[in-house]
Amino acid sequence: MKNFYYFTIIVLLFSSETNAQDIKKTLIKAFTSQDSSDYYFKIAKKNIKTPADEAQYYFCKNARCCDYNQLDSSIVYGERAEKLLLNGDVNSLLTVYNNLSKVYRKQGQYDKAIQYSLKGMRVAEKEKNYNWTAYFNANLSFIYHDFESYQKGVFYGKKALKYWLSLEKKNPDMISNALNAIAINFDDWNRPDSALYYHKKVFKYYKGKDTLYIGETYNNIGNTLLKQKKYKEAKKWISIALKINDKNFTDNNGVKDANYYYERATNYTNLATIAYELDDFEEAEKLFGKAYLYAKKSDNAEKLRDFYYQRAKFNKKRNNLSKAVQDQENYIKIRDSVFDVERAQTFSELEAKYQNEKKEKQLLQSKSEIREREIEIENKNTQFLILGLISLALLCIIYLVYRQQKMKIKQQEQEFELKSAIAKIETQNKLQEQRLAISRDLHDNIGSQLTFIISSVDNIKYAFDIQNAKLDRKLSGISDFAKATIIELRDTIWAMNKNQITFEDLQTRIHNFIDKAKEVKNEIQFNFTVGAELKDLQFSSIEGMNIYRTIQEAINNSIKYAEAKKIDIQVEKVANKIQIAVSDDGKGFDLNTVEKGNGLLNMQKRIDEIHGELDIQSSANGTKITILL
Structure with missing residues (x-):
C-alpha cells in the first residue's frame, strides 16, 4: 500500500498540466527525499509562477505531511490545495480529499472525515472513476468502524469491494483493503465467523512471498482469535504481523512512516492483552509500555482509546485499582471527545445530503431528457408546418412561442410543487420507516427471545418431574412474567405502528x-x-x-x-x-x-x-x- 501511494503521488506530479517542468522535478525530490525535503520544498516555493504551480506545491505538502503524521500541517496544506484544485487537476483533488479524510480519522474527528470522503465520492462519481469511488467507500467503512457504527461499516466496505471487483484490472491491494474493512467491522460487531471469513479471503489474492505485504491481516485474524479466547493461536498470528510490519513500514534508511507506529500500537496492545489473560502480568506490563509509546507516536485517537481500555482491564485484574480508574478515565475522556449524539446526527445529515443530491441530479437528468425529446418533436412539427403551409408559418411560430412560455411557467410551478411534495413525503416515509424498523426489531428480536424463554421454561417443567413446589412456582412465575411482557411489547408495537391514536x-x-x-x-x-x-x-x-x-x-x-x-x-x-x-x-x-x-x-x-x-x-x-x- 505504501509503494502504491508513492507511485500515485509521483504519477500525479508528472501528469499535472503545468508549464514549469523544473518545479515538478523539485516537488518529486521534496516528496521522496528523507533528509532534504524541506530544502527542496523551499526551492519549489520560489519557482511558483502560476496557480497550477501553487496548487501542485500545496498538494505535495499535504501528501508529505499526511505520510509523516504531521496532521495539523497536512490539514492546512490540504485545504489550501483544495481551493486551488477545484477547477483543476481532478486526480490531485481526489488525492487531497482522501488525505484530509485519513488525517481527520486519525484525530478522531469522524464527522469531518466523513465530510471529505463524501466530497471525494461526489467528484469520483461525476468523473465515473470507479477506483476512487471504491476508495472513498472503503474510507467510510473504516471511519464508521472507528465510530463503532459497525453495520454501516460493513455496508460501505461491501460497496467498495463490489466496485473494485468490477474493474477490468483488479488490484490485490485495493481488494485486500475492502476485505479488511468489512472484516474488522464484523469483528467488533461480535460476529467472529464472518470476520475470519473475510480476513482469510485476502489470502486468495496474496500467496507465497506476497503475504509479507499484508501484516494487518495477520494481526486482525489474531485479534478475532483473541476475542474468542484462543490466546496461543492468536499470539502466533500477531507475532507474525509484528515481524511483517517492521519490514513494510521502514525504508532503506531506517526511517519509520506513520503506519509503522499505528500497526505496532495495535500489535503490542493485542500481545499485552494476551499476556494478562494468561496471567503473565510481568510480560503484560512490558508490552503495555511499548504499546503506549507507539500509540502516542501514531497520534491516532482510536489506538489510544483501545490502549487505555485494555490496560484498565489489566490493572483491574491485578487489583491495581487506582491505575485501573485512571486508565478508565483516560479511555472515557477520549471516547467522549469522539462519540456524541450531535456528531452521530451530523453523520446522518451528511449522508442524507449526499443521497438527496444524487436523487435531485437523477431527477433533473430525467426531466432534461424528457424536455429534449419534447423540443425535438416540437421542432419537427414546426418544420413540417413551415414546409406545408408557408402562409400559416408566422402564426404557428407566434402560437408556439406563446404556448412554450406558458408551459414553461406552468412547468416551473409544477416542479416547485412536486419538489415540496417529494420532500414532505420523504420526511414522512423516513419517520415511518424508522418506527416500523424499531417495531420489527422489537417483535423479531425481543419477542422471539421472550417466546424462547417461555418455551424453555415449559419444556423444563414438562421434561423433569419437579417435586419441589417452590421451584415449580418460580418457573411458572417466570413463564407468566414473560407472557405478560410479550403482551406489553405488543401494545408498544401497536402504538409505534400508528401515526395517530383515537x-x-x-x-x-x-x-x-x-x-x-x-x-x-x-x-x-x-x-x-x-x-x-x-x-x-x-x-x-x-x-x-x-x-x-x-x-x-x-x-x-x-x-x-x-x-x-x-x-x-x-x-x-x-x-x-x-x-x-x-x-x-x-x-x-x-x-x-x-x-x-x-x-x-x-x-x-x-x-x-x-x-x-x-x-x-x-x-x-x-x-x-x-x-x-
Whole structure:
C-alpha cells in the first residue's frame, strides 16, 4: 500500500498540466527525499509562477505531511490545495480529499472525515472513476468502524469491494483493503465467523512471498482469535504481523512512516492483552509500555482509546485499582471527545445530503431528457408546418412561442410543487420507516427471545418431574412474567405502528385487556364508556400510549389490591378539558400512609409527560383516579 501511494503521488506530479517542468522535478525530490525535503520544498516555493504551480506545491505538502503524521500541517496544506484544485487537476483533488479524510480519522474527528470522503465520492462519481469511488467507500467503512457504527461499516466496505471487483484490472491491494474493512467491522460487531471469513479471503489474492505485504491481516485474524479466547493461536498470528510490519513500514534508511507506529500500537496492545489473560502480568506490563509509546507516536485517537481500555482491564485484574480508574478515565475522556449524539446526527445529515443530491441530479437528468425529446418533436412539427403551409408559418411560430412560455411557467410551478411534495413525503416515509424498523426489531428480536424463554421454561417443567413446589412456582412465575411482557411489547408495537391514536382505538385495546382480566377475575363487572363527541379525537402515538398505560395500571390496581366487584371507566368532556375517570367499589387505601410504589409513580410520570393532571381519591367505599387532559 505504501509503494502504491508513492507511485500515485509521483504519477500525479508528472501528469499535472503545468508549464514549469523544473518545479515538478523539485516537488518529486521534496516528496521522496528523507533528509532534504524541506530544502527542496523551499526551492519549489520560489519557482511558483502560476496557480497550477501553487496548487501542485500545496498538494505535495499535504501528501508529505499526511505520510509523516504531521496532521495539523497536512490539514492546512490540504485545504489550501483544495481551493486551488477545484477547477483543476481532478486526480490531485481526489488525492487531497482522501488525505484530509485519513488525517481527520486519525484525530478522531469522524464527522469531518466523513465530510471529505463524501466530497471525494461526489467528484469520483461525476468523473465515473470507479477506483476512487471504491476508495472513498472503503474510507467510510473504516471511519464508521472507528465510530463503532459497525453495520454501516460493513455496508460501505461491501460497496467498495463490489466496485473494485468490477474493474477490468483488479488490484490485490485495493481488494485486500475492502476485505479488511468489512472484516474488522464484523469483528467488533461480535460476529467472529464472518470476520475470519473475510480476513482469510485476502489470502486468495496474496500467496507465497506476497503475504509479507499484508501484516494487518495477520494481526486482525489474531485479534478475532483473541476475542474468542484462543490466546496461543492468536499470539502466533500477531507475532507474525509484528515481524511483517517492521519490514513494510521502514525504508532503506531506517526511517519509520506513520503506519509503522499505528500497526505496532495495535500489535503490542493485542500481545499485552494476551499476556494478562494468561496471567503473565510481568510480560503484560512490558508490552503495555511499548504499546503506549507507539500509540502516542501514531497520534491516532482510536489506538489510544483501545490502549487505555485494555490496560484498565489489566490493572483491574491485578487489583491495581487506582491505575485501573485512571486508565478508565483516560479511555472515557477520549471516547467522549469522539462519540456524541450531535456528531452521530451530523453523520446522518451528511449522508442524507449526499443521497438527496444524487436523487435531485437523477431527477433533473430525467426531466432534461424528457424536455429534449419534447423540443425535438416540437421542432419537427414546426418544420413540417413551415414546409406545408408557408402562409400559416408566422402564426404557428407566434402560437408556439406563446404556448412554450406558458408551459414553461406552468412547468416551473409544477416542479416547485412536486419538489415540496417529494420532500414532505420523504420526511414522512423516513419517520415511518424508522418506527416500523424499531417495531420489527422489537417483535423479531425481543419477542422471539421472550417466546424462547417461555418455551424453555415449559419444556423444563414438562421434561423433569419437579417435586419441589417452590421451584415449580418460580418457573411458572417466570413463564407468566414473560407472557405478560410479550403482551406489553405488543401494545408498544401497536402504538409505534400508528401515526395517530383515537379514543376509539384505546377503547378497543382496553376492551381486549379487560377480556384477559376477566379470565382471572370473572366475578368483576366492567363498564367502559366514551363520549360520542370524543371517539374520533386523535392523539400522537406517545400520548395515546401514556393514556393507555395509565388506565391499564389503574385497572390492575383495582383487580390486585382493592378486591373490587365493579370497575367503571368513563371518558367525557368537562368544560374545555377531557376527563378520564377510573373508579372501583373496592376497599380503598389511606393516601397519607400508603407507600407509593412504581405503579402510582409511573402513572403520575406518564400523565406529567403529556402535560395532564392526575388526581387520586380513595376511601373505604372505593377508589377513583381522575385524569384531566
